[in-house]
Amino acid sequence: MNIVIYFQKLTQADFHSISYTLSRNQTVVVQYAHDEDSDMFQIGRSSESQIDFIVMDTVPGTKIIDDISASQSTISRYACRIVVLRHPPYTARIYAAGFDSSKNIFLGEKSIKWKSNHNEMDGVTTNGILLMHIDGDQFNISSKPTKWKEVSVCGSVFDLGEGRLKYNYQTASPSNTDNILKDGTLIDLCGATLLWRSVEGLKHTPTRRFLEFELDELNSKKPQCPVGLNTLVIKTSTFSSISSNFSNPYVYVSCGHVHGNHQWGVKNDNNQLRECPLCRTVSPLIPIIPGLESSFYVIPNNDNESTTSHAFHPCGHMTSQSTALYWSKIKVPYGTKGLKAVCPFCSIALSEIRPYVRLIFQDSIYSSRDLLSSTTQSECSSTCRHVPMPSKGNYFLVMSNQQEPIEKAEEQNNNVFDEEPQQDTMTSQEQTTKHDIHAWRRNRSYIYQRNPLSARPCRDRLVRTPTVIAMCGLPARGKTYISKKLARYLQWIGIKTKGRNSILNFTNA
Incomplete structure (x- = not known):
């Protein structure tokens, strides 16, 4: 009887505590002292006042959850707590489970709990709190995902085993990963996934x-x-x-x-x-x-x-x-x-x-400089899966996702690809460009069954025929010797030209 009264005094006192029920006759109560240098924020499904951030289950594609879905929630009422330092660098740490209205955390007899090597009690919640840090200093494209890990009530991080009931937390050593939240860290509450963003990281992201x-x-x-x-x-x-x-x-x-x-x-x-x-x-x-x-x-x-x-x-x-x-x-x-x-x-x-x-809009909203900003010309050559491209000079590709429409398009346009260019005076660089155009026209076998507009570095013009002409690697201005019929065909599909018909000048328009 005295033990029960003493336990009630501990759990009803004006301080936070965690109760570990080992058996019907044995319970370990750990008291927590007040810290003047940190603030605690709690996350959970409960609408009680001690929960700072109320989280509901995430239903893909919807924004409203009815009462039926809410009653079947897998998120704990007191899911986790985050402790943040009040002074720089404002370190934030995450812990599994949250304190209820009586400032207590109860781990029942059937919950997973253990005693560490330092003779300290620890445990995990029923649904579990998972954590994944990014491998990188900043929340950018260079960051790589890491493995998901589980956070305990005391903040230790463990690797995920094959099964929670079979996994021995007592003998397993904590992971090298800590429970400090960084910019881009993901937190899974078994029903909702949270993204942690820092103030410094949000300064570099679009508003x-x-x-x-x-x-x-x-x-x-x-x-x-x-x-x-x-x-x-x-x-x-x-x-x-x-x-x-x-x-x-x-x-x-x-x-x-x-x-x-x-x-x-x-x-x-x-x-x-x-x-x-x-x-x-x-x-x-x-x-x-x-x-x-x-x-x-x-x-x-x-x-x-x-x-x-x-x-x-x-x-x-x-x-x-x-x-x-x-x-x-x-x-x-x-x-x-x-x-x-x-x-x-x-x-x-x-x-x-x-x-x-x-996204490819009809009116070439994105310029070639935007499309080629993150891709080199060699990458463009490998992406288009065509014959080797010249390192200098202007060029264009004739590609299609099917081989048959190319032949039909040539017949409909009076074989505009078969006429030889005019014998104009050309420089050595222009001769090289002319030779490459003829080589691509002769080597029809190099045209693969591939969607041409999926090639990211290509500056493309959309046409109303199955044939798609994509201009790759073009500078702001330049000229290429082509046939008159091909020049008229390009003008007909909307590519602006100027000068003689045998010289196609690509402009910014």
């Missing part, structure tokens, strides 16, 4: 105002749908994927061509698969939704990187290239399906084959 500014700048260029020829407007508010508004932009996930909502190219009465009018690629057509949560953006490689150049697949959230590359390689716990890469904006699992797609 919400900057994201809206780039979105307005994209809309000001008035991108058009190649089929309906109507102006596409990317709105900040989300819309239904079956919306009949033709101004909403959609993208083909295989090729990246941006269109409006149209019914052209539906395959076998399947609204999911459609044929792209520009490149004849069959793929789903998904809506484009702007990603306006700035904390999910990684630090860009350069200041000129656009935040509206890529989109996640299959959700369609628009983002930057660095952000798309980073989150496509981050694997987070995805329910009972193991680890999967998810979209940070909606938590929908990304496609394993093509997790993101580069």
Whole structure:
């Protein structure tokens, strides 16, 4: 009786404590003293006053959770706690479990607990708190993911075993990873994944105002749908994927061509698969939704990187290239399906084959300098899978995702590729360029069945025929000797030229 009264006094006292129930007759109570140099923030599902951040289960693709989903939550009421120093460097540490209204943490008899080598009690919660640090100094594209680890009640970090019940925490030595939160650290609460961002890291990421500014700048260029020829407007508010508004932009996930909502190219009465009018690629057509949560953006490689150049697949959230590359390689716990890469904006699992797609608008919104900013000319040569490209001079490629449409396009355009260029006076560099053009025209076998517009470093012009002419590695200005018929064909598909027909001058337009 005296033991029960003493235990009640300990648990009801005005200080924090953790109770480890070893058996029905044995309980260890660890008291915690007040620290004037740190602050504690608690995270959990409970709506009590001691919980600073209320977290609900993440339902992929939705923003509202009904009462049924909330009652079946796998997140603990008192999931974890974070202790932050009040003085520089403001170190933040995470611990499993949180204190309830009586300032206690109870680990029952069936919970996993042990006594360390220093004769100190420790344990883990029922659902577990997982932690993953990034391998890098900054939250950028160079950072690499590490293995997920589990955090104990006292802050020790352990490697994940094959099974929690079989894993011996007492004999296992703690991992070399600490429980200090860094910029880009991921925290899994068994139902929701949190991203920890530091103040220094957020200074280098795009702000919400900057994201809206780039979105307005994209809309000001008035991108058009190649089929309906109507102006596409990317709105900040989300819309239904079956919306009949033709101004909403959609993208083909295989090729990246941006269109409006149209019914052209539906395959076998399947609204999911459609044929792209520009490149004849069959793929789903998904809506484009702007990603306006700035904390999910990684630090860009350069200041000129656009935040509206890529989109996640299959959700369609628009983002930057660095952000798309980073989150496509981050694997987070995805329910009972193991680890999967998810979209940070909606938590929908990304496609394993093509997790993101580069957006290609009809009117060449992105310049060649933007497309070639992070890729060298040698990488462009290997990406296009063509014959070796010259190190100097201007050139163009004739590529298609199928070999048959190329022959048909040549017949429709009166064999514009078969006429020899005029015998003009050329320099040695221009002769080299002329020779390379003829070599590519003769070697038809080098044209592979590959989507041409997926080659990231290519500056492409979209045409209404199956043949796509992509100009790669072009400087701001230059000239190339071509045939008159080919020059007229290029002018017909929209490539601006000036000068004689036999000399094609590429301009910034």
